[in-house]
Amino acid sequence: MATPWYRRISEGLAKSRGRLEGQLNVLVGRGPDLDVAFWEDLEDVLVGADIGVAAVTDIVERLRDTASRKALPDAESVIEHLAEEIASEFPTDVSDPLAVSPVVILVVGVNGTGKTTTIGKLAKEAVDAGRSVLLGSADTFRAAAIEQLDIIAERASVPVISRERGADPAAVTFDTVVAANERRPDLTLIDTAGRLHTSADLMKELQKVQRVAKRETLAPVMTLLVMDATTGQNGLAQARKFDAALKLDGIVLTKLDGTAKGGIAVAIVRELGLPVVRVGIGEGIDDLKPFVAEEFARALIGRG
Ligand SMILES: Nc1nc2c(ncn2[C@@H]2O[C@H](COP(=O)(O)OP(=O)(O)OP(=O)(O)O)[C@@H](O)[C@H]2O)c(=O)[nH]1
Ligand SMILES: [Mg+2]
Missing domain, CATH: 1.20.120.140 (SRP54, nucleotide-binding domain)
Known part of the structure; x- marks a missing residue:
């Protein structure tokens, strides 16, 4: 059925x-x-x-x-x-980092993969499930990134911690985690600026953000990579670099609706040994779904 x-x-x-x-x-x-x-x-x-x-x-x-x-x-x-x-290529015993409470989730990835949009979807998912949410706006680099997250926070009726554009992302992360320690939300989602995995300086910046989060928090910190499925094998190379720098806890695979090569999900799990914790299948707020291996496999080959 x-x-x-x-x-x-x-x-x-x-x-x-x-x-x-x-x-x-x-x-x-x-x-x-x-x-x-x-x-x-x-x-x-x-x-x-x-x-x-x-x-x-x-x-x-x-x-x-x-x-x-x-x-x-x-x-x-x-x-x-x-x-x-x-x-059967997907492990059956995967735990969902997003189901831990409380938890601080650092959302990272290459430019434009869907990080901020995914945070909006995750916030909605959590609020719908009756969980409390706090957002942190550590993308202080891109124009309008702070406003983009503000709008998301307003729509989901959740608070957001931010500083002015150009501020140190690690400082915003510090503020966010300190606020999370006080307010005790179930789920804290921290947005970061997109960056190429080949940019050593920016990867260092992200390591600093992660270090600060881990140092200050009372909750576990998990790092999720948002990966654009349409980038295929190149996305895998990105993921390897991010994993080497940050030791990822999982992948959110976005834009599966935009690719004819959805099999990339199999390659990710197999070659990176990382769980796919959510898949993005559209731009809408409800277009983020948990990953269920068997149904995914059947949907992929059209033998439902
Ligand atoms: N079709 C489709 N589009 C998506 C999906 N997820 C995100 N997008 C779109 O991807 C575009 C970029 O999304 P953002 O969330 O701004 O990406 P980002 O990673 O935060 O971008 P930067 O902060 O600039 O690095 C937007 O137009 C989103 O609507 C998805 O699952 N499917
Ligand atoms: Mg963004």
Whole structure:
């Protein structure tokens, strides 16, 4: 039965599915034989969806195993097992850093990946669940960033801590965490300025922000990377750099609705060993969803 979550994620993954489903149908339509060409082409199709070579190799190996163990008769019956094999690439025992209370979440990432928008969505999600929220505006760099967060805070009816543009992000972080220690919100979300992972100075600035947060807080500090799914393999390279500098606790994968290569979620978990804690599937305030591996896998290949 299609749950509302499945329906939404399925719509969000329409571009990815359009491509993958089409290619899988071509593969099955070519004939039922499970010959060398079938397995090779299946690998190519999955790699083309950005699932990542290592993961694809494992997935196809397990499928071949299943095919011979269960004596699967044809291509279609193999594809029927594909979603569960993709889903099994994701660990089942992931804890959600956003469900911890109290918690301070540092939101980081490359320019324009969706950090500030995601904070708005997370604030709404938390408020709807009856949790108290505090925002910190540590993006003091970009013009209008402070106003953008102010608007988000107002819409969600949550308080925001900020300083003037150009202020030290670590100072705003300090103020925010001190306020969180006093007011004890369940969830504190700190916005940071976008930066290229290749900019050493800016990565140092972020390390300082993280250091201050960890030093001053009474709550655990978690660092989430907001990654734009449309950047594909390049996004993976960014994530590695951020993880090396900050030791990330998880990934929010945004703009899944804008890519035909949603398989990148598999590559992230596999190659970074980091959980995908939320996925963004649109610009709307409700377009952020928890990640459910099996439903994601089925929505991705169009075998819901
Ligand atoms: N389609 C789509 N658009 C998204 C999603 N998440 C964010 N966006 C859009 O991405 C654009 C940038 O979002 P921001 O939240 O301002 O990005 P940011 O990372 O804070 O940007 P900087 O602070 O400049 O680094 C906006 O137009 C958002 O509406 C998503 O899941 N899907
Ligand atoms: Mg921003």
